[in-house]
Amino acid sequence: MGILDIEVWAKDSKKHQERLGTCKVDISALPLKQDNCLELPLDNCVGALLLLITLTPCAGVSISDLCVCPLADPSEREQIAQRYCWQNSLREMKDVGILQVKVLKAVDLLAADFPGKSDPFCLLELGNDRLQTHTIYKTLNPEWNKVFTFPIKDIHDVLEVTVFDEDGDKPPDFLGKVAIPLLSIRDGQPNCYVLKNKDLEQAFKGAIYLEMDLIYNPVKASIRTFTPREKRFVEDGRKLSKKILSRDVDRVKRITVAIWNTVQFLKSCFQWESTSRSAVAFVEADCLLYVTFLDNTGSCLW
Secondary structure: OOEEEEEEEEEOOOOOEEEEEEEEEEHHHOOEOOEEEEEEEOEOOOOEEEEEEEEOOOOOOEEEEHHHOHHHOHHHHHHHHHHOOHHHOOOOOOOOEEEEEEEEEEEOOOOOOOOOOOOEEEEEEEOOEEEEOOOOOOOOOOEEEEEEEEEEOOOOOEEEEEEEEEEOOEEEEEEEEEEEEHHHOOOOEEEEEEEEOOOOOOEEEEEEEEEEEEEEOHHHHHHHOOOOOOOOOOOOOOOOOHHHHHHHHHHHHHHHHHHHHHHHHHHHHHOOOOHHHHHHHHHHHHHHHHHHHHHHHOOOOO
8 A cells, every 4th residue: 555646626517627636645554444534635725625534455456467367376266266165155245256357458449649549548447446557559459468356346246348548638538348247257268349339339449358257256246136236436427539529620610611601692692793693682582571571461562
């Protein structure tokens, strides 16, 4: 455990974001399994942040390379399997199991940057646990080869894997997403998943290769089914999309051109740049005024 960096942001109705201030918490100095109420002054800002922090040891969370994969070691795998065997079904009821995810690579991603490349990284979410790969720059076919382990609290949870394009200080661009129910995982089988859009309704561009292992205790998993699910604390905020912005700019340009052409046409009619066109336009205007007069008065003038 080390230093926890906290940023406070403000967002108005126009989706404009502004950072109000920052603060730090030395996690190593806090006692375990206790509610720690902290009032932290914000740097470069008037005000303070009131926090309630509870540190609970959580087994299984880690990030490593393929060469030091935890479940690849037979002795370590045996220890983990023993921890979740039938004989330990009534111990530490909240510790249901462990999930290991190998994030291997992605192929044929969407080009989010101007030169036709992207700077992709991968975000993994399981409940309130979030782990992230490093960024690989200027490629549409990144190879991360990282191993992530998560503690399982609910066997009915869904693993969400999202690929983003790093964009400096700006919010990252969305490159695709997959959602994998834990109960659908087949141990040790590399799988290729087609990336989908944010709503997981349509196929997006590209695919991601994952290999997953799941070890859990069936008795604990069954008991946890009848308890309330853990509240999700992560807010899914909509980020600015370069693709949508470009589409909206094109729409504005087309509307502006149409209005400009209409104004120029009307101007040419009044200036009699084309005698026949101006005559037809004024005749049509007179007919329209005459019909409107009849509709309003209900009579005909001869």
